[in-house]
Amino acid sequence: xxxxxxxxxxxxxxxxxxxxxxLGLIVLVPLSALIFKTAGLSWADFWQTVSNPRVVASYRxxxxxxxIAAGINMLFGLLVAWVLVRYSFPGKRLIxxxxxxxxxxxxxxxxxxxxxxxxxxxxxxxxxxxxGLKVAFTPLGxxxxxxxxxxxxxxxxxxxxxxxMEIELEEAAxxxxxxxxxxxxxxxxxxxxxxxxxxxxxxxARAIGEFGSxxxxxxxxxxxxxxxxxxxxxxxxxxxxxxxxxxxxxxLVASFVLLLVINLLQWWTxxxxxxx
Amino acid sequence: MKKLLPLLLAAALxxxxxxRADTTLLNVSYDVMxxxxxxxxxxxxxxxxxxxxEKITIQQSHGGSSAQARSVIEGLEADVITMNQxxxxxxxxxxxxxxxxxxxxxxxNNAAPFTSLQVLIVRKGNPKGIKDFSDLIKPGIAxxxxxxxxxxxxxxxxxxxxxxALKQPGGNEQKARDFVSALFKxxxxxxxxxxxxxxxxxxxxxxxxxVTFENEAEMIAREFGRGNFEVxxxxxxxxxxxxxxxxxxxxxxxxxxKQAEEYLKYLWSLEGQTVAAQNxxxxxxxxxAGKFASQFPAVKLFxxxxxxxxxxxxxxxxxxxxxxxxxxxxxxxx
Amino acid sequence: xxxxxxxxxxxxDEAPWVKWLLTGIALVFIGLFLLIPLxxxxxxxxxxxxxxYLAALVEPDALSAVKLTLVTALIAVxxxxxxxxxxxxxxxxxxxxxxSVLITLIDLPFSVSPVVAGLIYVLLFGAHGxxxxxxxxxxxxxxxxxxxxxxxxxxxxxxxVARELIPLMEAQGSDEEQAALVLGASxxxxxxxxxxxxxxxxxxxxxxxxxxxxMGEFGAVSVVSGHIRGMTNTIPLHVEIxxxxxxxxxxxxxxxxxxxxxxxxLALKSWVEWKAERDxxxxxxAANAE
Numbered sequence: 001x002x003x004x005x006x007x008x009x010x011x012x013x014x015x016x017x018x019x020x021x022x023l024g025l026i027v028l029v030p031l032s033a034l035i036f037k038t039a040g041l042s043w044a045d046f047w048q049t050v051s052n053p054r055v056v057a058s059y060r061x062x063x064x065x066x067x068i069a070a071g072i073n074m075l076f077g078l079l080v081a082w083v084l085v086r087y088s089f090p091g092k093r094l095i096x097x098x099x100x101x102x103x104x105x106x107x108x109x110x111x112x113x114x115x116x117x118x119x120x121x122x123x124x125x126x127x128x129x130x131x132g133l134k135v136a137f138t139p140l141g142x143x144x145x146x147x148x149x150x151x152x153x154x155x156x157x158x159x160x161x162x163x164x165m166e167i168e169l170e171e172a173a174x175x176x177x178x179x180x181x182x183x184x185x186x187x188x189x190x191x192x193x194x195x196x197x198x199x200x201x202x203x204x205a206r207a208i209g210e211f212g213s214x215x216x217x218x219x220x221x222x223x224x225x226x227x228x229x230x231x232x233x234x235x236x237x238x239x240x241x242x243x244x245x246x247x248x249x250x251x252l253v254a255s256f257v258l259l260l261v262i263n264l265l266q267w268w269t270x271x272x273x274x275x276x
Numbered sequence: 277m278k279k280l281l282p283l284l285l286a287a288a289l290x291x292x293x294x295x296r297a298d299t300t301l302l303n304v305s306y307d308v309m310x311x312x313x314x315x316x317x318x319x320x321x322x323x324x325x326x327x328x329x330e331k332i333t334i335q336q337s338h339g340g341s342s343a344q345a346r347s348v349i350e351g352l353e354a355d356v357i358t359m360n361q362x363x364x365x366x367x368x369x370x371x372x373x374x375x376x377x378x379x380x381x382x383x384x385n386n387a388a389p390f391t392s393l394q395v396l397i398v399r400k401g402n403p404k405g406i407k408d409f410s411d412l413i414k415p416g417i418a419x420x421x422x423x424x425x426x427x428x429x430x431x432x433x434x435x436x437x438x439x440x441a442l443k444q445p446g447g448n449e450q451k452a453r454d455f456v457s458a459l460f461k462x463x464x465x466x467x468x469x470x471x472x473x474x475x476x477x478x479x480x481x482x483x484x485x486x487v488t489f490e491n492e493a494e495m496i497a498r499e500f501g502r503g504n505f506e507v508x509x510x511x512x513x514x515x516x517x518x519x520x521x522x523x524x525x526x527x528x529x530x531x532x533x534k535q536a537e538e539y540l541k542y543l544w545s546l547e548g549q550t551v552a553a554q555n556x557x558x559x560x561x562x563x564x565a566g567k568f569a570s571q572f573p574a575v576k577l578f579x580x581x582x583x584x585x586x587x588x589x590x591x592x593x594x595x596x597x598x599x600x601x602x603x604x605x606x607x608x609x610x
Numbered sequence: 611x612x613x614x615x616x617x618x619x620x621x622x623d624e625a626p627w628v629k630w631l632l633t634g635i636a637l638v639f640i641g642l643f644l645l646i647p648l649x650x651x652x653x654x655x656x657x658x659x660x661x662x663y664l665a666a667l668v669e670p671d672a673l674s675a676v677k678l679t680l681v682t683a684l685i686a687v688x689x690x691x692x693x694x695x696x697x698x699x700x701x702x703x704x705x706x707x708x709x710s711v712l713i714t715l716i717d718l719p720f721s722v723s724p725v726v727a728g729l730i731y732v733l734l735f736g737a738h739g740x741x742x743x744x745x746x747x748x749x750x751x752x753x754x755x756x757x758x759x760x761x762x763x764x765x766x767x768x769x770x771v772a773r774e775l776i777p778l779m780e781a782q783g784s785d786e787e788q789a790a791l792v793l794g795a796s797x798x799x800x801x802x803x804x805x806x807x808x809x810x811x812x813x814x815x816x817x818x819x820x821x822x823x824x825m826g827e828f829g830a831v832s833v834v835s836g837h838i839r840g841m842t843n844t845i846p847l848h849v850e851i852x853x854x855x856x857x858x859x860x861x862x863x864x865x866x867x868x869x870x871x872x873x874x875x876l877a878l879k880s881w882v883e884w885k886a887e888r889d890x891x892x893x894x895x896a897a898n899a900e
Binding site for chain 3: 003022027029031033099107112114123152157159164211236248267270
């Protein structure tokens with residue numbers, strides 16, 4: 001197989017060339033600094049740094065909470081996108097506008113606002129407290145903050161695809177006797193799936209690295225509610241650049257592998273569904 | 277995007293700023309020093325204008341103490357650095373080589389123009405009857421302390437508790453360790469900075485006691501109202517020396533050594549010390565201290581030098597895998 | 611596009627109760643996660659009245675933070691926009707080896723912790739970084755100055771436009787472009803006349819997201835900013851400073867500007883959409899009249 005399948009469309013070399021150049025300049029060269037810096041560490045020291053029980057506990061929390069948050073957003077994001085595209089109700093434009101809020105608010109503000117609301121004396125926290133549900137300053141708070149900051153991704157990746165979907169397909173399916181649920185499962189969902197998975201991936205990726213909002217609501221207790229980026233900061237506080245870059249590198253490689261798996265999965269489903 | 281252009285121009289015009297001064301100094305400082313330098317800078321500007329006939333602009337940069345030191349090492353062009361522990365300026369000397377290692381001997385009082393100490397802040401009426409550090413380790417008392425790994429404030433509290441236990445009759449290292457361990461068992465939230473811890477205590481209403489700097493107590497009073505809490509002075513506490521230094525490499529390059537040195541020296545003047553006392557920082561000057569004696573109750577104090585200074589403390593207590601980490605890991609398992 | 615085509619009711623609609631249920635759940639979710647935090651920001655900002663709110667906004671340090679934030683977004687967003695379109699064209703319209711790796715590399719900046727994103731520029735351009743000595747010798751400032759802030763912002767907003775466009779363009783396929791080319795249009799004409807109109811909403815979403823994030827970024831910028839008051843503080847950094855000064859009104863007031871900026875951009879988007887729909891409608895009526 002050749003590097004690229006032939007196509008009548010022009011501009012492949014130019015667009016790919018520019019993509020790779022810009023990617024290299026902005027992302028790859030700076031990230032390589034991380035690798036070279038970490039290389040100053042002996043293998044034993046590196047391993048000791050990144051496999052410390054406390055660091056491992058933080059990986060578990062960071063990756064676990066990010067997965068849960070991305071999962072929540074996948075479900076509710078699809079729902080919100082669907083409702084925004086297909087239904088009309090008063091205040092729809094406002095709701096639509098608000099979806100991007102988590103990006104616009106500085107993450108620290110988001111963390112502060114969420115901690116204020118969900119603290120035991122907060123607007124929402126005071127109702128949850130009697131139910132025995134502690135959100136702020138627990139791992140649940142981490143999930144909450146991560147769900148908040150990555151919320152727009154799924155909505156905004158699914159929305160354009162839903163808007164673009166040709167209603168004729170559904171009409172055709174309907175006239176052939178398909179039920180509404182069948183149409184959703186067999187026609188709508190497959191079309192939306194790649195975008196949904198993209199949204200999930202992005203939400204997950206974003207959640208892994210998040211720091212600003214989480215530290216305000218996590219409580220930051222060692223082994224319990226301490227996220228990996230906080231440990232990186234703690235290392236930097238001691239001027240331990242090598243330790244910081246070592247942990248950062250582990251996170252980078254782990255997220256790269258996870259993202260790659262999801263992207264391959266997406267590519268594979270797209271192929272299996274026979275779209276080009 | 278085009279719509280933003282007029283807005284941008286308007287903003288540019290509005291923020292054209294004050295007229296260019298002859299000299300600009302950058303003071304890179306830590307978080308809680310804002311209020312002090314806000315008051316001190318105009319006093320110094322006036323003094324310098326009178327003395328040298330030169331208008332001077334002072335820019336301020338604030339952040340976590342170590343993070344700020346790191347920025348200076350990496351090239352933030354600070355004329356002077358004003359930190360909350362000596363080890364941060366030591367780092368600039370050792371890693372950045374931007375000032376000589378004997379920097380602390382260039383100014384009086386170990387280069388710290390004023391000090392503070394760790395005090396206990398309790399809720400109105402002191403419902404849990406907290407009188408001293410020994411009350412903090414009782415079961416059921418929730419103590420708010422910032423994370424010693426990320427905040428100098430937290431490190432001072434840790435050392436205050438350590439020294440307190442060590443200096444009790446029959447105190448030894450093991451007892452100190454047990455005491456600190458019991459203390460951190462009572463900590464429900466570890467904020468990354470001192471101000472975050474205050475917010476957790478005051479705004480979120482979490483915890484029975486907050487341990488923080490004495491001068492912070494005054495800031496809390498100003499912002500959250502005086503009647504909402506009480507300050508408890510422990511029987512024994514740690515004296516936090518707040519050091520300052522000129523950054524030689526920068527002032528020599530910029531040609532601002534004269535101004536920068538005078539800026540720091542003036543901190544020891546009557547005016548400088550008075551501003552410090554007004555901001556509840558304990559002045560070095562005896563006369564000023566006497567004048568403000570009523571706001572600074574006498575407390576028995578020890579300093580970090582008793583533990584061999586920060587150079588010995590950091591690897592023993594706060595480095596990765598050192599005593600604080602061991603305590604945290606053990607507490608998490610229980 | 612097929613944004614609100616008239617649908618025959620009943621055939622492609624859910625039962626009303628399903629509709630209401632779904633809308634209800636979506637609204638509760640949005641309310642709990644977005645509306646209440648937003649309201650609380652404005653509530654805190656206005657806690658002590660309008661005068662203090664406005665005073666916090668016209669303070670010189672706040673204005674200079676607004677200016678720096680706008681300049682940063684104005685540089686970062688167009689650069690990432692150009693990149694996003696190029697990347698999406700290459701990835702969505704062609705089949706080539708290593709595509710998944712390329713997409714993953716584009717995603718990578720999202721997963722890099724903002725703190726690390728800042729740190730890598732310090733490792734490159736800091737006094738002890740790779741280029742530190744050279745930059746110092748030539749007295750060029752990158753970190754602790756505006757270029758560093760812009761670079762960090764470009765990094766954190768890097769994937770937005772590309773990632774918004776790729777699934778959209780993949781879903782659309784390239785039949786329309788192929789038809790245009792067969793009919794004799796040039797590559798550039800095809801792009802402007804066929805592709806761009808098809809992807810304009812996705813493009814707009816991408817720009818809006820990138821812009822919002824560029825203005826709101828805190829962690830990465832915090833590392834490279836130097837925090838010099840009135841000079842290298844962006845709005846989010848200024849908010850943190852005010853918050854740490856226990857100036858909660860000022861902090862939330864500045865935070866509310868960012869929220870407002872997002873709402874204004876979205877209002878603009880809605881307006882453009884509405885206008886486009888109206889033009890379409892007018893064109894259709896005109897066509898029918900002939």
